[in-house]
Amino acid sequence: MSSQTYSISDLARELDITTRAIRFYEEQGLLSPERRGQERIYSPRDKVTLKLILRGKRIGFSLAECRELIELYDPSGGNTKQLNSMLAKISERREQLEQQLLDIEQMKLELDTAEERCVQALEQTLKSQAV
Amino acid sequence: MSSQTYSISDLARELDITTRAIRFYEEQGLLSPERRGQERIYSPRDKVTLKLILRGKRIGFSLAECRELIELYDPSGGNTKQLNSMLAKISERREQLEQQLLDIEQMKLELDTAEERCVQALEQTLKSQAV
DNA sequence: TCGGTGGTTTACGTTTACGTCAAGAAGGAT
């Protein structure tokens, strides 16, 4: 049952970010690790939170948006009004993700045509060299 | 054949961005509209470019990354080496998009579980109110 | 002729997300 813990540089290494970034996320309220004296002690849960932050960043979420996601994920039960506003936020996020999916599909199509033009240009080059 | 043109505020209104942003994109080399005297005159192609920028931004691309995409889309044929490096960049971008797809799917799953917890908490609230 | 309306450049301000020292405390090896 010895629940695993991590130092800040453990996580930095494993997740390939700087300790500065991790402390900054805490400063912005996205993380609140245990302390042993001054030292920060991270739980597996903290690690999951960090991964969520990194995923969020990869798809262009701001830290503020990531924090909202984390709060959504948090089991700190609020009152009914909060629950309803949480559901609203969740559906907002879902719409945003759907839009991003469309954007990505469109981007892929554009990469297709760009690639095609590249390949054709290369073929032209090779032909003219063959002469 | 009267090829359509737009003023800067036309595009700002239509694409829901500020004129400042549009000028900034130009300053960063993402756009180079015609001029009539001092005045900027935008073509349909410029509009397409702007839409590409906005799509890029929605999925977290930096302006520098957007500019690369625009250059990829550009038919200004380079030499063979450039073409090969373009193909490499295209496949890099494609990998990044695939990663983003995975990230988004994961996010959607997390929204699912967050929503489920919300709904269950709401049901609990209603039950206890019913007594 | 005069007052908008819409365009321009220049320039400084702001927010976000950290990077980069500096200075110090804590524990372990020699």
Added chain:
DNA sequence: ATCCTTCTTGACGTAAACGTAAACCACCGA
């Protein structure tokens, strides 16, 4: 006891992506 490593808290610096304000043309209708 001293040195090394790893941690800590400031505090200032920086790049990106604009916002905002100033000061200036140019045309157009009343």
